[in-house]
Amino acid sequence: MSTTSTAPTGRRARTRQRLIDHGLELIERQGYEQTTAAQIAAAAGVTEMTFFRHFATKEQLVLEDPYDPFLASGIGEQPRELPPLRRAAAGILAVWRSLPEPEQPEIRRRVRIAARTPALRGAMWRSTGNTEAAIVAQLVDDGTDPLDARVAASAVLAALVTGLYAWADGEVETLGAAIERALAVVGADRD
């Protein structure tokens, strides 16, 4: 096997990347609804069918899960006396602070498109499913009632996504600042 496990370079990977590049550019220029899958495919030098073989839906071209179930991993280290919402928020904040800064320009481009496209704002919630499940599992593991855990997880992710939108729109300088503020509102630090 090749050692370049992080950046595959086969034919399929190249086609996929062309679809992403041309797709995001077209969508930013013309808007999401005004850009058809066929257009993107043509721009990438490929047929519509091939587009859908790479992305099950048009949404997925934009919403390549920017979320990460890994975010939930810090929750277990938070004091159990805290109520679930604050434990979740504090745990995510701790993980975030320990992470290297991610690929911001690419993520921001995607989030900005999602923030401006009503149809995608809804889809964004679906794409957080894995992360939400991970947060719920972690909270329940630590003894939280399952319903309370689901409520807390959805609230924390809603706050996070809202913060991301603000960052993508330029209301907040850095991604880090947006996340810190969003999590503060849901009680990551004591209020």
Place this chain on the structure above:
Amino acid sequence: MSTTSTAPTGRRARTRQRLIDHGLELIERQGYEQTTAAQIAAAAGVTEMTFFRHFATKEQLVLEDPYDPFLASGIGEQPRELPPLRRAAAGILAVWRSLPEPEQPEIRRRVRIAARTPALRGAMWRSTGNTEAAIVAQLVDDGTDPLDARVAASAVLAALVTGLYAWADGEVETLGAAIERALAVVGADRD
């Protein structure tokens, strides 16, 4: 003008009601994706075109905003010392407690369908737009920073919707109990 402002009974209203009745029944029996707009229209004795004249999208047949911007009206009466998330949660809880019990069977039917249909879970967030805006406006009016207000509003609504799902799925006995629990998790009462 007629005095029956609450229950229109014209031809259009009757057609709309037939579409809702047959639509919800078909969808509950066969699933949302498996039920086409044409099927629903035929069951209601009209054409597909008429269906879309009553509901801009198939989603809207199910998601006739069960949310109410009126929920935001109690936020102004909460103490301003509270952080925004808790003010929003406490305000909504206060309004809820002051309301008469709504039409539960109909709402529950809709929420249950939405809870079981991934495509609708995303759409549900879009349909809370008005309520979210009302909460944000109320918080900002009372002096909250706009970004914090948006984060708090989205978190409160996420909690509410998650509670509603649990109620529709039968995990919580009453709608009231579901709402109280969901709002408690986001700090409606002191923790």
Place this chain on the structure above:
DNA sequence: GCGACTATGTTAGTGACTAACATTTCCCTC
């Protein structure tokens, strides 16, 4: 170079919607 496998192309279809125009049904007025 040659097969096996993978990536892409072709064709034909379904279903959610939209636009433009024709037709029916209701209801209000005289």
Place this chain on the structure above:
DNA sequence: GAGGGAAATGTTAGTCACTAACATAGTCGC
């Protein structure tokens, strides 16, 4: 209780997201 005009619905012909079945073309190990 006709008649006219608006509201409600029907018809037709599309576009676009997405799917299925089968055909072709690159690619890679050997």
